[in-house]
Amino acid sequence: MTLAALKQAVLEANLATVRHGLVKATFGNASGIDRVSERIAIKPSGVPYEEMTADHMVITDLAGTTFDNRFRPSSDLDTHLVLYRAFPTIGAIIHTHSTYATIMAQARRPIPPLGTTHADYFHGTIPVTRDLTAEEITERYVEATGEVIAETVGSGDPLAIPAVLVAGHGPFVWGRDPEQAVLNAMILEEVAKMAWHGAALDAAPPPISQTLLDRHYLRKHGANATYGQ
Template structure:
């Protein structure tokens, strides 16, 4: 993918997080990667969304070193870098403080598969990380955030459950490309909202069966997907 296309796609993903109501103030950041050239494009730090252009996106190498020095990258860059290294399957990452996903992250509540809305996008429970230690926070906070996400995903396929809630912080979501990552972030917020509401009226809300979870997830994903045109 040419860098200009990557920058445009990443800009659009950043703007989409705002138009979908997932981001307030300058919280949140989206990035994308071109695996062929090893280039990452990420939102700059603290630039208002309504003034961003594709050229504001900061380009870095796979170690997160900016390739020019016009603008500083998002302060969460190192988390993205770790995730791109740990999850070679993914092509884009979105971080938001979207309200209900953050409420669940603050409450250390995983989001279980309560219905088919969830199953269409997430093939199981969306987990919460452990808390970072004081040492991790003090010495290498941003990278350690990526590492604790990778630790939480473990041996699983990160594209099967493309989101993790960072304890006391908020969601990191990914996908094969920026558009898919945006969609996953939108659905995550919706299923987190429904999970919170479910927990309020039932301390043990029923999850759907593995059969139904597979039926819906595999309809949209994998070799036998039948959804769409």
Template sequence: MTDETLRAAVLQANLDTVRYGLVLSTFGNASGIDRETGRILIKPSGVPYDSLTPEDMVPCDLDGRALDNRLRPSSDLATHAVLYREFPGIGAVIHTHSTYATIMAQARRPIPALGTTHADYFYGTIPVTRDLTPDEISEDYVLNTGKVIVETFAGIDPLSIPAVLVAGHGPFVWGRTPDEAVHNAVILEEVARTAWHVMALNPEPQPISQALLDRHYLRKHGAQATYGQGN
């Protein structure tokens, strides 16, 4: 992927989060990484979406440092960078405040697999992080937000559950490409919306069986994927 292609894809992912109603005002950001060079491209901070161009995407390194001084990178850069460092399979990260994912993050409710759409995209419960400590907040807050996400995924393949709910804050979502990360963010919101409504009727809802989770997730992601016109 050329720098130009990645810039366009990262811009598109940022615009798509608005188009799909996943962010309020400018409260969101998307980034992508070129794994060969280790270079991250991320939305600049506080620039209105409708004036963004591919050239505005800010190049940064894996330590979360901007590589030029034209525009300041998103204030959430350090969270993105730690996810790229610790989850080597991912190629894009998105932070949104989509309505129901944010509600579940504030209610500190993990989202179990209650239905087949969940199972098509997320291979199990979408977790909530623990709360950050006052020390973690007062020093390196953004970096520590990334670290607590990584801690939450101990023993979980981040590509099999490509989203997390940061307690009291909102969702981070990822994927192999910016386009996939956007798609995962859209599905996360749908899954969170459905789960909220199920839980409002039934505080202890019954997850689908492991067999059904396997059937749906592996149909789309396993070696024997059977969906679509391909193969």
């Protein structure tokens, strides 16, 4: 992939998060990686979305070295770097403060698979991280955020459940590429909204069975997927 194509895809992912109502003000950031050249493109810090162009996207390597000094990268860059190093199969990351996913992150409530909307995109419960320690926050906050996400995913397949809610903060979502990450961020917000409404009626709403979860997830993902043209 050319750097120009990567920057354009990352720009579009950033703009899509605003268009879909997932991001207000300058909250949120999207990045993408070309795994061949190991180059990352990420949103610049504090540039208003309405002025943002592909050229604003900041290019770094996996260690966070930037390749020109025109724009400073998102203040969450180090979280993205930790995740790209920890999860070699992912190609894009999106961070938002989307309303219902953030409500669940603030309430420290994981999102169980309550229906097939969830099962079509997330192959199990979307987890919440533990709280960061005072030392982690003070000494190395942004990296520690990435580390606690990686710790929460553990030995699981990051593409099978491509999101984690950071306690007291909000969601980080990823995918094979920027377009898929946007879709996952959108569906996460929808399933979080549904889960909140279920929890408000009923303290422990029933998750769907593993059989139904598999049926829906595997229809759209993996070697035996049958969905689409």
